[in-house]
Amino acid sequence: MLLLKKTLDAIRPTDRLVMAAAQKAIDYCLKPPGSLGKLEDIARQIAGITRQIHNTISKKAIVVMMADNGVYTEGIAMYPQDITRIGADFVTSGRMGVNFLARYAGADIIAVDIGIQVDVDLPRVLNRKIRYGTANFLQEPAMTREEVIRAVETGIEVTNTAIDQGYDLFGTGEIGIGNTTASSAVLYAFTGAPIERVVGRGAGLTDEAFERKKEVVKQAVHLHRPDPEDPLDVLAKVGGLDIAGLTGTYLACAARRIPVVTDGLISNVAALAAMRLHPTAVEYMIPSHLSSEPGARLLQEVTGLEPMLNMDMRLGEGTGCALMFSIIEASLRMIEEMGTFAVIGKSREEIADTIRAYRGQFPR
Numbered sequence: 041m042l043l044l045k046k047t048l049d050a051i052r053p054t055d056r057l058v059m060a061a062a063q064k065a066i067d068y069c070l071k072p073p074g075s076l077g078k079l080e081d082i083a084r085q086i087a088g089i090t091r092q093i094h095n096t097i098s099k100k101a102i103v104v105m106m107a108d109n110g111v112y113t114e115g116i117a118m119y120p121q122d123i124t125r126i127g128a129d130f131v132t133s134g135r136m137g138v139n140f141l142a143r144y145a146g147a148d149i150i151a152v153d154i155g156i157q158v159d160v161d162l163p164r165v166l167n168r169k170i171r172y173g174t175a176n177f178l179q180e181p182a183m184t185r186e187e188v189i190r191a192v193e194t195g196i197e198v199t200n201t202a203i204d205q206g207y208d209l210f211g212t213g214e215i216g217i218g219n220t221t222a223s224s225a226v227l228y229a230f231t232g233a234p235i236e237r238v239v240g241r242g243a244g245l246t247d248e249a250f251e252r253k254k255e256v257v258k259q260a261v262h263l264h265r266p267d268p269e270d271p272l273d274v275l276a277k278v279g280g281l282d283i284a285g286l287t288g289t290y291l292a293c294a295a296r297r298i299p300v301v302t303d304g305l306i307s308n309v310a311a312l313a314a315m316r317l318h319p320t321a322v323e324y325m326i327p328s329h330l331s332s333e334p335g336a337r338l339l340q341e342v343t344g345l346e347p348m349l350n351m352d353m354r355l356g357e358g359t360g361c362a363l364m365f366s367i368i369e370a371s372l373r374m375i376e377e378m379g380t381f382a383v384i385g386k387s388r389e390e391i392a393d394t395i396r397a398y399r400g401q402f403p404r
């Protein structure tokens with residue numbers, strides 16, 4: 041609990057003064073104000089995160105948390121549970137979906153066994169197993185409060201170590217058969233939204249199993265009555281070890297002033313848990329794509345993180361983060377490489393005054 045508390049205590053807002061200065065630099069670039077849209081938002085946000093107007097990314101990583109889910113036995117997932125272990129093998133030998141995208145983006149993968157149901161003896165998987173999968177939360181809480189705290193702190197520890205090694209941009213990925221059920225249950229516990237907005241078909245489900253999945257999520261939340269005001273209670277009762285680990289990754293990034301990219305359903309549920317633990321953590325998060333899981337739209341409303349890519353993707357693993365990395369790095373080149381209004385003899389201040397005068401016309 042000490043590491044979690046220390047991390048929460050260290051989170052501060054992004055630097056508004058540096059953001060204003062970065063906006064001025066962006067507006068001085070030779071272009072109509074706001075015309076580079078979300079690229080401007082990203083560049084400004086990262087300036088506020090790092091407290092520097094000029095930024096480059098030196099090392100990027102996607103943290104892939106891997107864990108199994110006891111609720112699998114309720115028939116809520118279509119693929120063999122063994123895919124989680126196989127995914128651990130594939131992700132470290134470069135053969136999962138996230139690998140080719142991470143390679144393209146020049147990002148490393150930090151693969152973590154935080155709760156796979158069997159021992160995995162793979163040299164490139166960090167063994168941080170809290171337990172051999174969660175319990176079936178339709179019958180008993182997924183894990184204890186002590187275990188969920190350890191899982192969140194594991195995410196913090198793994199991420200802090202990577203930050204110490206020089207990583208300065210993170211993505212959040214996961215592999216764990218059944219984890220869309222746990223994610224939907226957490227989202228349902230936090231929001232109480234209609235079940236259709238919360239539960240989707242995950243990696244794929246028959247109509248019958250889809251109905252069952254909705255029932256399981258509803259029943260589990262009604263059985264355990266997790267306290268929506270207590271994120272650790274929600275994660276312990278109906279969450280997953282991978283979700284809790286990623287919650288820790290978000291908190292560590294916020295505490296250490298490092299940008300962190302969200303991915304699909306599971307990753308955004310972890311983001312929501314992190315911001316319920318500390319609302320300011322959202323200021324360090326950059327959304328990537330809109331997963332085609334229905335819960336993704338609800339998450340967008342609840343977290344305020346507006347996905348920038350609409351790719352009809354629904355794989356998880358951090359795939360959307362890897363795509364987003366290229367856009368983030370592109371955005372940082374604007375201030376570095378664009379010519380300015382100095383070319384027509386206007387100063388930074390004069391341009392700022394002009395923009396102020398026309399503000400209403402420029403929605404951004």
Ligand SMILES: Cc1cc2ncn([C@H]3O[C@H](COP(=O)(O)O)[C@@H](O)[C@H]3O)c2cc1C
Nearest residue numbers: 117119214215216217218219220242243356
């Ligand atoms: C081959 C395969 C590779 C995956 N990579 C990510 N997922 C994604 O699907 C799983 C969640 O869906 P559900 O809750 O329906 O089991 C997680 O492993 C997630 O990362 C995969 C799923 C499969 C089948």
Ligand SMILES: O=C(O)c1cccnc1
Nearest residue numbers: 242304305331354355356
């Ligand atoms: O949105 C996701 O991340 C997702 C959706 C389905 C299955 N696995 C992951």
